[in-house]
Amino acid sequence: MDIGKRIAARRRELGMTQEELAEKITVSVHAVSRWENGWSLPELEKVRNLSEALQMNASVLIGEDPIRYEWELRDQLYSEEHMFTRLKTFAESQGLKETYSALYYMREHHSGQLRKKQKFSDAQIPYIVHPLMMACHALSMGLTDDELLAILLLHDVCEDCGILADELPFSDNVRETVALLTKPSYTKETKKEKTEQYYEALQKNRFACVAKVIDRCNNVSTMAQSFSDKKLIEYIEETETYVFPVLTTIKKNWPEYNNVVFLVKYQMLSVLESLKVMLMEKNRGLSCR
Numbered sequence: 001m002d003i004g005k006r007i008a009a010r011r012r013e014l015g016m017t018q019e020e021l022a023e024k025i026t027v028s029v030h031a032v033s034r035w036e037n038g039w040s041l042p043e044l045e046k047v048r049n050l051s052e053a054l055q056m057n058a059s060v061l062i063g064e065d066p067i068r069y070e071w072e073l074r075d076q077l078y079s080e081e082h083m084f085t086r087l088k089t090f091a092e093s094q095g096l097k098e099t100y101s102a103l104y105y106m107r108e109h110h111s112g113q114l115r116k117k118q119k120f121s122d123a124q125i126p127y128i129v130h131p132l133m134m135a136c137h138a139l140s141m142g143l144t145d146d147e148l149l150a151i152l153l154l155h156d157v158c159e160d161c162g163i164l165a166d167e168l169p170f171s172d173n174v175r176e177t178v179a180l181l182t183k184p185s186y187t188k189e190t191k192k193e194k195t196e197q198y199y200e201a202l203q204k205n206r207f208a209c210v211a212k213v214i215d216r217c218n219n220v221s222t223m224a225q226s227f228s229d230k231k232l233i234e235y236i237e238e239t240e241t242y243v244f245p246v247l248t249t250i251k252k253n254w255p256e257y258n259n260v261v262f263l264v265k266y267q268m269l270s271v272l273e274s275l276k277v278m279l280m281e282k283n284r285g286l287s288c289r
Helices: 003-013 018-024 029-036 044-053 080-094 097-109 129-140 146-154 157-161 172-181 191-202 206-225 229-253 255-287
Strands: none
Touching (some): 003 029, 018 029, 018 044, 080 097, 080 129, 080 146, 097 146, 097 157, 129 146, 129 206, 146 206, 157 172, 172 191, 172 206, 191 229, 206 229, 206 255, 229 255
């Protein structure tokens, strides 16, 4: 059975009209009709929308063997409670006052915020999993500077919580670095210029550089769980264009972080290259149908 017949069969099974399906995925009824009759194929970015509307696995929709995809997917990699306790215990034992305060400040201001919805799970992941994971990642690489750990925990509070950097009750260095890590507002026309300015500015600050590459490493490692194929491609291109040069800057200007550069770059390259292969295979498979 080809993809068009699968779309039609599942739509009828759900008691859905072509008009209703078209409305759910924001295409014309004509487009749905052409797919179902085998006159054209849905674009790659529409496959996910179709799979969600038809309540079926995308791999099944495009005709791949569903048996290979019957794994249990983890909603999140580590418990936020365990990570919080680990960081709190370390901060107390080492007298890291900024880190200790940042844990509670971050938890309070990100309260109620969630990570992006995952493709194959309805679980709601607390947003604080992200900054906690970043700080734990830093600890595992031997980064124990009090201000750096605080910066990692606070890096999104201005951007996501409507707080001005000057209002943060932390040291000048922490406030200035969080300000550098906070992405500016932009329009579609100014996005490229603003992005270039953002990365140029943060590369003058060693903690901002280290925080940015750890942030991107964490996002790259989990983005396949929630990003559309189009967003994956955009994120891969942005990472290669803007973030990899930050790694080069760190290695050149602050060689004490060479081990961090190696580990973070290895992780990001491994994930990005694997995703490239999967996207290319998926695109080739759809093109051949």
